[in-house]
Amino acid sequence: xxxxxxxxxxxxxxSWLPSLEMPEAALLGQIPQTHRRKMAxxxxxxxxxxxxxxxxxxxxxxxxxDSHFYPLGSCTMKYNPxxxxxxxxxxxFSQIHPYQDxxxxxxxxxxxxxxxxxxxxxxxxxxxxxQPAAGAHGELCGLLIVGAYHRSKKEKKTKVLIxxxxxxxxxxxxxxxxxxxxxxxxSAKGHVDVADLKAKLGDDVACFMMTNPNTLxxxxxxxxxxxxxxxAVDGLVYYDGANMNALLGICRPGDMGFDIVHLNLHKTFAVxxxxxxxxxxxxxxxxxxxxxxxxxxxxxxxxxxxxEKNAPQSIGKLxxxxxNFGAIIRSYAYIRALGREGLEAVSENxxxxxxxxxxxxxxxxxxxxxxxxxxxxxxxxRRQKMKGVKALDIAKRLLDYGVHAPTVYFPLIVEEAMMIxxxxxxxxxxxxxxxRVLFQIQKEIDEEPQKVLDAPSTxxxxxxxEVRAAREPNLRFRR
Amino acid sequence: xxxxxxxxxxKKEMLGAIGAGSFEALIAKVPRALRNFKLGLPAGxxxxxxxxELEGLSRQNKHSNDYASYLGGGNYDHFIPAxxxxxxxxxxxxxxxxxxxxxxxxxxxxSIYEYQSLICELTAxxxxxxxxxxxxxxLAEAALLALRATGRRRILVPxxxxxxxxxxxxxxxxxxxxxxxxxxxxNGATDPGVLKKFLNADTAAVVAQSPNFFGVLEDxxxxxxxxxxxxxxxxxxxxxxxxxxxxxxxxYGADIAVGEGQPLGNPLSFGGxxxxxxxxxxxxxxxxxxxxxxxxxxxxxxxxxxxxLQAREQHIRREKATSxxxxxxxxxxxxxAIYLTLLGREGLKKLALLNFQNAxxxxxxxxxxxxxxxxxxxxxxxxxxxxIKKNPAAFRADLLREKILGPxxxxxxxxDLPDGFLFAVTENRTRWxxxxxxxxxxxxxxxxxxxxxRVRAHF
Numbered sequence: 001x002x003x004x005x006x007x008x009x010x011x012x013x014x015s016w017l018p019s020l021e022m023p024e025a026a027l028l029g030q031i032p033q034t035h036r037r038k039m040a041x042x043x044x045x046x047x048x049x050x051x052x053x054x055x056x057x058x059x060x061x062x063x064x065x066d067s068h069f070y071p072l073g074s075c076t077m078k079y080n081p082x083x084x085x086x087x088x089x090x091x092x093f094s095q096i097h098p099y100q101d102x103x104x105x106x107x108x109x110x111x112x113x114x115x116x117x118x119x120x121x122x123x124x125x126x127x128x129x130x131q132p133a134a135g136a137h138g139e140l141c142g143l144l145i146v147g148a149y150h151r152s153k154k155e156k157k158t159k160v161l162i163x164x165x166x167x168x169x170x171x172x173x174x175x176x177x178x179x180x181x182x183x184x185x186x187s188a189k190g191h192v193d194v195a196d197l198k199a200k201l202g203d204d205v206a207c208f209m210m211t212n213p214n215t216l217x218x219x220x221x222x223x224x225x226x227x228x229x230x231x232a233v234d235g236l237v238y239y240d241g242a243n244m245n246a247l248l249g250i251c252r253p254g255d256m257g258f259d260i261v262h263l264n265l266h267k268t269f270a271v272x273x274x275x276x277x278x279x280x281x282x283x284x285x286x287x288x289x290x291x292x293x294x295x296x297x298x299x300x301x302x303x304x305x306x307x308e309k310n311a312p313q314s315i316g317k318l319x320x321x322x323x324n325f326g327a328i329i330r331s332y333a334y335i336r337a338l339g340r341e342g343l344e345a346v347s348e349n350x351x352x353x354x355x356x357x358x359x360x361x362x363x364x365x366x367x368x369x370x371x372x373x374x375x376x377x378x379x380x381x382r383r384q385k386m387k388g389v390k391a392l393d394i395a396k397r398l399l400d401y402g403v404h405a406p407t408v409y410f411p412l413i414v415e416e417a418m419m420i421x422x423x424x425x426x427x428x429x430x431x432x433x434x435x436r437v438l439f440q441i442q443k444e445i446d447e448e449p450q451k452v453l454d455a456p457s458t459x460x461x462x463x464x465x466e467v468r469a470a471r472e473p474n475l476r477f478r479r
Numbered sequence: 480x481x482x483x484x485x486x487x488x489x490k491k492e493m494l495g496a497i498g499a500g501s502f503e504a505l506i507a508k509v510p511r512a513l514r515n516f517k518l519g520l521p522a523g524x525x526x527x528x529x530x531x532e533l534e535g536l537s538r539q540n541k542h543s544n545d546y547a548s549y550l551g552g553g554n555y556d557h558f559i560p561a562x563x564x565x566x567x568x569x570x571x572x573x574x575x576x577x578x579x580x581x582x583x584x585x586x587x588x589x590s591i592y593e594y595q596s597l598i599c600e601l602t603a604x605x606x607x608x609x610x611x612x613x614x615x616x617x618l619a620e621a622a623l624l625a626l627r628a629t630g631r632r633r634i635l636v637p638x639x640x641x642x643x644x645x646x647x648x649x650x651x652x653x654x655x656x657x658x659x660x661x662x663x664x665x666n667g668a669t670d671p672g673v674l675k676k677f678l679n680a681d682t683a684a685v686v687a688q689s690p691n692f693f694g695v696l697e698d699x700x701x702x703x704x705x706x707x708x709x710x711x712x713x714x715x716x717x718x719x720x721x722x723x724x725x726x727x728x729x730x731y732g733a734d735i736a737v738g739e740g741q742p743l744g745n746p747l748s749f750g751g752x753x754x755x756x757x758x759x760x761x762x763x764x765x766x767x768x769x770x771x772x773x774x775x776x777x778x779x780x781x782x783x784x785x786x787x788l789q790a791r792e793q794h795i796r797r798e799k800a801t802s803x804x805x806x807x808x809x810x811x812x813x814x815x816a817i818y819l820t821l822l823g824r825e826g827l828k829k830l831a832l833l834n835f836q837n838a839x840x841x842x843x844x845x846x847x848x849x850x851x852x853x854x855x856x857x858x859x860x861x862x863x864x865x866x867i868k869k870n871p872a873a874f875r876a877d878l879l880r881e882k883i884l885g886p887x888x889x890x891x892x893x894x895d896l897p898d899g900f901l902f903a904v905t906e907n908r909t910r911w912x913x914x915x916x917x918x919x920x921x922x923x924x925x926x927x928x929x930x931x932x933r934v935r936a937h938f
Contacts, residue, residue, distance in 0.1 A: 002585065002589060002781070002783075004589070004592075004593060004596075005593050005820050006593070006596060012821075012823035012826065013825065013826075014821075014823060014825055014826025014829050014830070016558075016560045016821070016826075017558075017826060017829055017830055017833060017906060018833070018906070020829065020832055020833060020836060021836060021840075022836060024828075024832060027832045027835060027836055028724065028832070030835075031724060031725070031835070032696075034698075034700065034726075035696050035725055035858055036724065036726060037722065037723070037724055037725055037726050037730075038726070038730070039603075039730075040824050040828065041600040041601050041603070041722070041727070041827070042600050042824070043597060043600055043601070043819055043820070043822070043823060043824045043827060044823065045823040045824055045825070046820060046821075046823065048562060048821065051562060051566075051817065051820050051821050052562060052565070052566065054820075055566040055567075055590065056566065056569070058585075058586040058587075058589055059566070059569045059571035059572050059586050060571060060586065061584075061585035061586035061589070062571040062572065062575045062583070062585070062587055063580070063583035063584065064570055064571045064572070064573075064574040064575040065574035065575070066570030066573075066574045067570065067571060068583075070575075070576070072576055075576055077574075077576060078482075079482050080573070080574055081482055081526075083526050083529060083530065085568065085573070086530070087529075087530070087533045087537075089564075090533065090534060090537040091537070091542045091544045091545075092534075092536070092537025092538055092539070092540040092542050093537050093540070093748065093749070094542075094748050095542035095543045095556075095746060095747055096540045096541070096542050096543070096747060096748070096749045097543065097548055097556065097749070097750075097884065097885075098554055098747070098749050098751075099552055099554075099885075099887055100540075100541065100550065100884060101875060104540065104541040104879075104884065105539075105540045105541070105749065106539045107535075107536040107537055107538065107539030107540040108539075108749050110536060110539070111536060118520060121518060121519050121520060122518060124516075133612035133613070133616070133751070133752065133806075133808075134612065134804075134805065134806035135805065135806065136804055136805040136806065137612060137616075137804075139803065140651075144650065144653065144654070147653075147654055167794075167805075168792075168793040168796070168797045168800070168805075169793050169794075169803050169805050171793075171797040171798035172793035172796070172797060172798060172800040173803040174798065175798035175799070175800075176623075176654070176802070176803050177654045178654040178655060181798040219506070219509055221508045221509075221510065224510060224512070224513075249517075249518050250506060250514070251509050251510075251513035251514060252513070255512075255516070256513060266806070272573045272574045272810075273574065273575065273576045273577070274572070274573055274575075274808075274809055274810030274811075275572055275573075275575045275576070275577070275578065275584070275587040275590075275809040275810060275813065276576065276577035276578065276587070276609070276807055276809035276810075277577075277610075277752075277806040277807045277808045277809050277810065278751070278752030278754075278806070278808040278809075278811055279806045280752075294650075315650060315653070316646055316647070316649055316650035316653065317615075317643060317646040317647050317650055318650055319613050319615050319616050319647055319751070320613050320614060320615040320641070320643040320644065320647065320739075321553075321554075321613075321749070321750025321751055322749065322751070323750075323751060324751040325748050325750060325751055325752075326746075326748035326749075326751065326752050327751075327752055329533075333529060333533055335520065336521065336523075336524055336529060336532065336533075337480040337523055337524050337526070337529045338480065338481060338523050339520055339521060339522045339524070340518045340519075340520045340522070340523075341481075341522075341523060342480065342481045342523045343520070344518070345481055345483055346483075348502055349483050349485055349490075351505055352490060352493055352494070352497075352502060352505070353485070353493075355493075355497045355499070355505055356493040356496060356497055359496055359497045359498070360496065372497075372499070372504075372505045372506075372507075372508070374506075396580075396582065399580065399582055399583050404580065404583060405583070410794075424482075424483055425483065425484060426484060427484035427485055427489065428484075428485055428486075428489035428492065428493060429489075430484070456582050456583075459582040459583055459585075460582070460585045461581075461582055461781055461782075461783040462582070462777040463582065463777060463778045464581045464582065464775060464777050464783045464784075464785045465775045465776050465777065465778070465783070466581075466775070466785055468775045468776065469773040469774070469775035469785050469787040470773075470787050470788055470790070472775075473787060474773055474774040474775070475592075475607075475771055475772070475773050475774075475787075476592070476595050476599045476605075476606070476607065477592075477593070477596040
């Protein structure tokens with residue numbers, strides 16, 4: 001059933017590799033004894049067919065966008081066009097080495113250069129780096145730039161302000177960069193509490209990190225005032241681009257006053273999530289901060305593209321080479337395919353779909369923050385909890401109906417939170433079916449709650465014992 | 480080209496249900512001052528036009544299907560059997576999210592568990608996480624772990640370690656009260672005697688990469704022993720394929736072993752995405768960064784897999800997390816797991832020996848050419864440096880004429896090492912490639928040709 005590869009055995013002579021030209025022993029004899037491996041690793045032996053069957057069967061135990069509606073809030077699980085995979089796989093993109101001479105990789109450099117320009121245009125920033133490998137990596141890049149900026153001005157700043165509704169990566173990154181984290185409250189309307197923010201602002205504040213729309217799916221309408229207040233103490237305003245799918249062609253972080261922006265190409269720009277990466281987390285800055293960007297930058301001169309390594313103020317390198325090129329090329333092609341009108345249609349439909357679902361689901365769920373939402377919204381299952389069924393149970397029951405669960409228990413400020421993001425690529429028909437399923441589950445909660453509490457029952461396993469997993473860690477196969 | 484599923488009629492009905500007169504009503508809270516722009520982007524393309532355009536761009540790059548590549552330095556041109564992409568690119572793997580909903584992600588979770596098991600076997604270490612971004616960031620995270628675990632502040636790094644890895648480590652540690660000391664080398668490797676002089680009671684970790692950037696095998700056992708005598712942690716960075724024949728980090732006492740996973744079934748892709756593997760000894764289990772899958776049971780007692788030990792991670796611990804990492808490189812790690820499984824125990828050894836054989840044969844032939852000199856006589860795996868006195872730009876032109884990419888010019892990374900070239904030779908290189916390589920080297924060896932040197936960025 002869930003047999004491990006280590007528990008299978010068949011003939012594997014690795015005949016997809018050519019034969020050695022010398023006897024094995026003669027080659028091994030050339031390796032100094034002190035460097036030689038004494039015991040072979042216990043890697044399984046399986047025929048090609050058995051390998052194919054094993055991983056094919058594993059894949060079937062996954063929910064995925066290709067097979068299921070996946071309204072996972074904050075994750076933007078949109079359809080990932082197949083053409084992008086084909087493009088990333090072209091030999092001229094997938095078989096090129098990072099240390100090729102610039103002249104031998106002009107197509108790749110052009111893609112990177114134009115991508116920097118596209119993202120600058122979309123966000124209203126002056127310049128982008130494509131080096132960060134993921135959103136959290138982009139945050140690290142951004143906060144290192146914050147530090148470098150204040151050091152260049154001989155200012156000593158020790159605090160980073162973060163809304164209480166923020167993603168966990170925000171405080172984790174601030175701590176990694178040596179800052180003290182101070183939380184800013186969310187107001188009763190679900191926005192950054194500007195009074196609380198102002199009370200906490202001082203000369204020691206380096207940065208305010210926020211998303212807009214925020215993690216409740218609401219547009220921060222006081223953003224201009226917020227940016228002014230932070231700038232008044234020479235703090236920088238950092239934009240976590242997790243929710244950028246709501247803003248394409250509608251408004252731009254750069255115009256709102258953000259100084260540093262990271263984007264998640266694996267959310268807004270259609271890079272598939274790959275069961276947890278690879279993504280890509282480009283970072284954009286306003287003009288005064290360009291010098292701090294990671295090295296190298298990709299520039300254009302006399303019609304050719306080249307790496308600019310001379311960057312005395314740069315924060316340095318964040319990873320080897322130039323970023324997740326295989327992800328960036330997908331997003332580049334996505335932007336080229338959609339163009340301006342296509343990108344505008346993305347946010348329009350994402351917002352429309354979210355508001356439609358919110359309207360339909362209001363009938364059975366509490367809505368802690370009412371009004372129109374942007375691309376996602378947060379419901380509370382506290383009414384259901386009073387009947388003994390929690391958000392987690394509803395999430396698991398959805399799996400039985402062939403729908404991936406929404407994000408639950410996030411943001412932390414909402415009791416029994418269910419965060420739903422349908423994305424622009426879903427049809428009204430799919431949304432209606434989702435509504436029908438949730439109404440059905442509500443009926444079950446009213447009439448036969450045990451069914452929901454026992455869920456899921458149709459997945460390859462039922463509810464998993466996470467406590468045992470943590471108490472008696474079994475993290476690898478041992479014979 | 481758009482990927483919208485709603486019809487105009489759908490949109491009308493939805494607006495009606497919402498009770499909004501128009502789409503604009505939904506975004507009325509966005510200040511007017513922010514709405515005054517039009518995106519300046521090129522018009523959209525049909526898929527047909529898109530493919531034509533991007534294929535055109537891709538043809539402006541020289542690639543290793545057309546050219547024999549001797550480029551290495553962290554990424555290597557290995558053969559990837561068709562099975563790897565056929566499986567890893569299945570929609571169920573490529574379009575699913577991080578497996579937070581365990582019951583709906585058993586495929587991903589089991590494959591991560593198998594990946595962790597395979598990497599532990601390969602490295603002879605106790606625990607592996609689900610992967611990191613790349614070899615460089617893995618090494619930086621290892622240094623962070625060592626600083627945290629020991630409460631000390633000095634990290635010793637041989638200058639033979641990949642220059643970009645050292646740069647990344649400096650970036651990651653730039654905000655902390657830590658000191659990075661780079662150790663000099665001789666004969667292409669670190670002298671344990673020199674290391675000894677820099678070890679003190681404030682040393683959190685010693686890093687060593689083997690094979691190192693020059694392809695030379697370091698004396699990992701001696702470095703490990705010296706490091707432990709000083710009470711510091713030993714961090715090894717290794718090439719996974721070399722472990723088919725070379726002693727694994729777990730056996731020479733590494734506390735943390737990391738490395739670049741690209742050689743395991745991931746295409747070059749201009750340097751990414753690939754994956755970094757990250758392993759530790761049992762004692763450091765709860766300090767490890769990133770995601771980990773564990774084996775447990777479901778309610779009915781059936782075997783089940785789940786993300787575990789999450790109390791270390793940012794979404795739970797926030798500012799007290801062991802790392803800020805969230806997204807890892809799961810799909811790349813999956814390719815690594817499939818590739819290793821396809822190799823099997825015997826195949827791994829065979830692959831490592833093929834690399835060893837081809838690299839040693841190529842070096843021997845090159846050294847017979849006049850003007851080619853030894854860089855290091857230390858033991859090596861599939862990469863080696865040579866002194867060849869000539870102009871890099873002219874050399875490159877001669878190599879391109881023979882349909883060859885590379886080798887790497889060492890002076891780009893080590894300005895005080897003129898005439899050094901680094902050759903990586905994998906199972907993909909044939910005797911025919913070698914004939915052309917030796918021809919190109921033979922033709923240009925000797926005094927530098929009179930050509931304008933081309934400037935190529937290095938960092």
